[in-house]
Amino acid sequence: MAKSKKDKASKKALSKGGLYTQEAVSNFFSHFGRQPDNDEVLRKAGITRHKLRVLLDDDEIAQAVETRIDALLGTPYRIEPSDTPEAIHLKAEFDEWYFDISAGALNALFFGYSVQEAVYELKPEGYIGLQWIGEKPMQWFEPKNDGRLILRKEGSSQEHIVDQIFKFFLTRRKATYEQPYGKALLATLYWMFFFKQNGFKFWAKFLERFGTPILLGKCKDTETADMNEALLNAHAQSVLSIDVEDDVSLLSTSGSNGTAGSAFETFNRTIAQQIQKIILGQTLTSGTDGKGSYALGQVHENVRADKLKSDMRLVTPTLQAVVNALCELNNWAKHTIVLGEEAKVLNTEQAERDTRLKNAGANFSDAYFIREYGLQEGDLKTAMEPVQETFSALP
Structure with missing residues (x-):
């Protein structure tokens, strides 16, 4: 018995849809058991956390983010204690990898959390050092509210509790029991980014329509068609022909100075100021409108120091x-x-003064030396008082 064409067509359609079914099942199991992201901004926007990376392509956001990254990468560091052979090896490792580790950890500020993986190797000097360390895709990992870190690779339903002592290093910002993913700074900026991008699209369409000059020709009522054709041949753009007794005027909203350009400039400047305030914390100097002062500059530097x-x-x-x-x-x-x-x-004047005070009989505590001379706990030892020997009189 011959099979109908309908059965063949249905089987053919099912065979083509097998790949999509497999991908759907794979995505279902990869997200099954995963704690949902409770960030209200991301939920309302309908995007996942790692998709916030597109905000870094905006010029205003990118320069503000780079300002904070550059300030951190320019910060000096040291290893304590610094006078041991091990400290020399540690300093050599961090001279090579400090930028990568710091930049990867700082991404927790922008995305809520970040995960870095370390690969080790035996160095020629005889110690185990870093072969590579860098940030891994955050969507592979799920931080738990009990401190665990779960690895879920794309296309796999298996869960792995990874090591956080030697292999993986988790950084989180403002993580809570209800929100173990942390607070993403870029999520706060999402709607600013959204309105800015769509504002530019609207402005581009507005310029496309009203940015080019419009030729206005006045003629008799019976000659408007001929006037339109003549103007189009001369201008090849927007033209308008009206009767000599008609009148055309432009109506604009109050406060825009008669042009839509000033209104858009106000809108764009407000968005830029909001972005700078959120990332850089410049609550005063970013909106002075040219009325700056030394005091406002000092406030600006203090805020930047606090952010650093x-x-x-x-x-x-x-x-x-x-x-x-x-x-x-x-x-x-x-x-x-x-x-x-x-x-x-070392402040030599202070050291000489303390020496004279000590010789005069003054005693300083360990806390004083630690505070004034930058010493560490354990650097100071209690001075041994000399033992006075007793002599007996000769008979």
Whole structure:
């Protein structure tokens, strides 16, 4: 019995749809069991967290983000204690990888969290060092509210609890029990980005329609068609022919100075100021309208310094985790990485004054030396008092 053409067509359609069914099932299992992202902005916008990267293509957002990144990468660092052979090896490793680790960790500020992977190798000097360390795609990982880090690669339904001591390093910003993914700064900027991009599209369409000059010809009522044809032949753009007794005028809203250009400039300037305030925190100097002053400049520098300190506090735990991993792998003593503080230069005048006070009988506490001379806990030892020997009189 011959099969009908209808059955063949249905089987043919099913065979072509098999790939799409497989992809749908794969995506279902890869997201099955994953905790939903509770960010209201992302939910209303209908985008996933890693898609926020498109905001970095905006010129205003990109330059503000680069300002914060450059400030962090230009921050000096040191290893404490610094006078050990292990500290020299650690300094050599971080001289090579400090920019990559810091920039990857700072992405937690913009996306809520970031994950970096480390690959180790045996160095010619005989210690285990970094062969490579860098940021991995954040959509592969799911931070849990109990501190675990789950790895889910695309197209796979398997879950792996990854190691966070030696292999993977997680950085999160303002993570809570309800939102373990952290707070993404770019999510706050999403609607600013949306209105700015669509505002430029509207402005481009407006210029396309009204940016070119319109030829206006006045003629008798019976000659408007001939006038239109003559104007089009001469201008090849928008033309208008009216009767000599008719009148054409432009109506605009109040406050726009008679032009739509000034209204768009106000709109664009407001969006740019909002973006700068969110990223750079310039709540005063970004909106002075040319009325700046030295006091406002000082406020601007203070705000930038506060933002830099915040970024340093964000990335320091990740940098310290890498230091701890290298120390543990090589059986080294504990070392600490310090950001943003140069080694304190000895004040000779103060040292001479303290010496004279000590010789005069004054005693200083360990806390004084640690505070004034930049020493660490354990650097000072209690002075041993000389033992006075007793002599007996000769008989």
